[in-house]
Amino acid sequence: xxxxxxxxxxxxxxxxxxxxxxxxxxxxxxxxxxxxxxxxxxxxxxxxxxxxxxxxxxxxxxxxxxxxxxxxxxxxxxxxxxxxxxxxxxxx
Amino acid sequence: xxxxxxxxxxxxxxxxxxxxxxxxxxxxxxxxxxxxxxxxxxxxxxxxxxxxxxxxxxxxxxxxxxxxxxxxxxxxxxxxxxxxxxxxxxxxxxxxxxxxxxxxxxxxxxxxxxxxxxxxxxxxxxxxxxxxxxxxxxxxxxxxxxxxxxxxxxxxxxxxxxxxxxxxxxxxxxxxxxxxxxxxxxxxxxxxxxxxxxxxxxxxxxxxxxxxxxxxxxxxxxxxxxxxxxxxxxxxxxxxxxxxxxxxxxxxxxxxxxxxxxxxxxxxxxxxxxxxxxxxxxxxxxxxxxxxxxxxxxxxxxxxxxxxxxxxxxxxxxxxxxxxxxxxxxxxxxxxxxxxxxxxxxxxxxxxxxxxxxxxxxxxxxxxxxxxxxxxxxxxxxxxxxxxxxxxxxxxxxxxxxxxxxxxxxxxxxxxxx
Numbered sequence: 001x002x003x004x005x006x007x008x009x010x011x012x013x014x015x016x017x018x019x020x021x022x023x024x025x026x027x028x029x030x031x032x033x034x035x036x037x038x039x040x041x042x043x044x045x046x047x048x049x050x051x052x053x054x055x056x057x058x059x060x061x062x063x064x065x066x067x068x069x070x071x072x073x074x075x076x077x078x079x080x081x082x083x084x085x086x087x088x089x090x091x092x
Numbered sequence: 093x094x095x096x097x098x099x100x101x102x103x104x105x106x107x108x109x110x111x112x113x114x115x116x117x118x119x120x121x122x123x124x125x126x127x128x129x130x131x132x133x134x135x136x137x138x139x140x141x142x143x144x145x146x147x148x149x150x151x152x153x154x155x156x157x158x159x160x161x162x163x164x165x166x167x168x169x170x171x172x173x174x175x176x177x178x179x180x181x182x183x184x185x186x187x188x189x190x191x192x193x194x195x196x197x198x199x200x201x202x203x204x205x206x207x208x209x210x211x212x213x214x215x216x217x218x219x220x221x222x223x224x225x226x227x228x229x230x231x232x233x234x235x236x237x238x239x240x241x242x243x244x245x246x247x248x249x250x251x252x253x254x255x256x257x258x259x260x261x262x263x264x265x266x267x268x269x270x271x272x273x274x275x276x277x278x279x280x281x282x283x284x285x286x287x288x289x290x291x292x293x294x295x296x297x298x299x300x301x302x303x304x305x306x307x308x309x310x311x312x313x314x315x316x317x318x319x320x321x322x323x324x325x326x327x328x329x330x331x332x333x334x335x336x337x338x339x340x341x342x343x344x345x346x347x348x349x350x351x352x353x354x355x356x357x358x359x360x361x362x363x364x365x366x367x368x369x370x371x372x373x374x375x376x377x378x379x380x381x382x383x384x385x386x387x388x389x390x391x392x393x394x395x396x397x398x399x400x401x402x403x404x405x406x407x408x409x410x411x412x413x414x415x416x417x418x419x420x421x422x423x424x425x426x427x428x429x430x431x432x433x434x435x436x437x438x439x440x441x442x443x444x445x446x447x448x449x450x451x452x453x454x455x456x457x458x459x460x461x462x463x464x465x466x467x468x469x470x471x472x473x474x475x476x477x478x479x480x481x482x483x484x485x486x487x488x489x490x491x492x493x494x495x496x497x498x499x500x501x502x503x504x505x506x507x508x509x510x
Binding site for chain 2: 006008019054055056057058060065067068085087
């Protein structure tokens with residue numbers, strides 16, 4: 001499945017300064033593997049030592065937080081947009 | 093030697109020069125201002141602070157701005173709000189020593205957000221930005237709009253489209269560009285993260301966050317100074333993003349480290365609405381994994397379902413021997429009314445959450461009845477009267493006649509059984 005991935009500023013040094021990249025994956029977990037193949041070093045920045053998404057990173061599929069979906073198992077379909085966003089301080 | 097050393101990742105310790113960035117490039121951990129406390133320690137003293145202005149700037153030595161002595165960039169009268177000995181509320185709750193730190197009267201926009209915004213916009217000016225921005229549930233919107241006006245900077249403010257009318261008007265009056273987003277605060281925030289990546293603006297709660305968050309420490313410094321240079325045993329703090337509770341704790345830690353208050357322990361308690369309480373849920377379940385929620389509460393200023401500092405807020409409550417409590421919507425209203433009828437202080441729904449949570453923490457024995465307690469009232473009731481319209485009404489309406497009044501008074505007294 002071909003999807004569009006939005007890359008936050010701190011990771012763009014690994015994506016040759018591209019803010020958006022294309023990837024092919026059936027799930028969010030797959031996506032991280034495909035990104036690693038295309039842009040080596042990215043996986044280590046997204047996942048912690050235990051292989052879990054790092055505490056301060058949020059993944060969104062079509063604007064929805066994957067923790068409200070199926071986490072790393074969340075399925076992707078062609079045309080989906082995935083955003084990788086660092087956690088943001090509250091603004092109450 | 094320099095007082096400010098730059099920024100440092102709270103997770104992995106990597107250092108960065110002072111700049112408008114907020115996450116560690118490597119581990120995505122939050123960046124924090126790195127001070128040289130040896131340099132600060134040589135200069136700071138109680139008399140030096142006490143001779144400063146009656147505002148947050150009396151603590152300028154502990155804030156991340158490059159200010160000439162006695163100068164401010166913006167927000168010169170922010171802070172130094174009253175700490176009230178709340179004897180009536182203490183009686184009602186059955187405790188000996190209770191204080192209300194009342195930021196519902198913070199200058200200029202009646203919430204504690206003026207503290208963080210004055211620091212953030214000051215820093216944005218130092219960095220040379222011409223546009224300020226934020227994502228907000230209301231209080232931050234007010235404060236950013238007001239301080240941007242004072243700083244003569246443009247501002248873009250993003251709010252959830254269903255925000256209370258009172259908070260929309262009290263933002264619009266300062267003439268910012270107000271963008272209402274059809275979604276929850278968490279959706280507004282995610283959008284802003286992407287906007288912030290694209291436009292070179294100073295987002296106070298994103299790229300300016302390390303500096304912004306430091307402004308909250310002044311709330312803690314003031315509590316300690318106003319108690320006669322000591323920290324209370326217990327502090328109850330409303331939590332949205334989770335930053336304030338960690339920064340009040342940091343304030344006491346710094347004051348102890350610098351020898352400005354005696355050694356001791358302060359337990360920190362988190363107050364959240366039941367309809368949006370992911371931090372308190374972490375505390376109750378004793379887990380460091382935050383499960384985001386979809387907010388459903390009248391306490392809109394606390395309605396952040398995915399709090400960025402949730403993990404740290406949980407740690408502070410746990411590490412200090414504190415706890416947390418949820419408040420149902422009805423309890424929130426009762427909390428607002430309780431504070432108003434006992435102490436004459438009208439707070440917003442977030443304050444109702446704090447009062448309600450405090451009551452539960454005392455009744456369950458989590459907070460002992462014989463030790464000093466401070467509750468944090470952080471916003472003003474006049475901005476969100478909507479929740480009270482259906483619950484409160486005029487007691488009696490009469491013609492301007494003394495005889496009619498006599499009769500009405502007799503009726504009222506017999507009705508209330510006096």
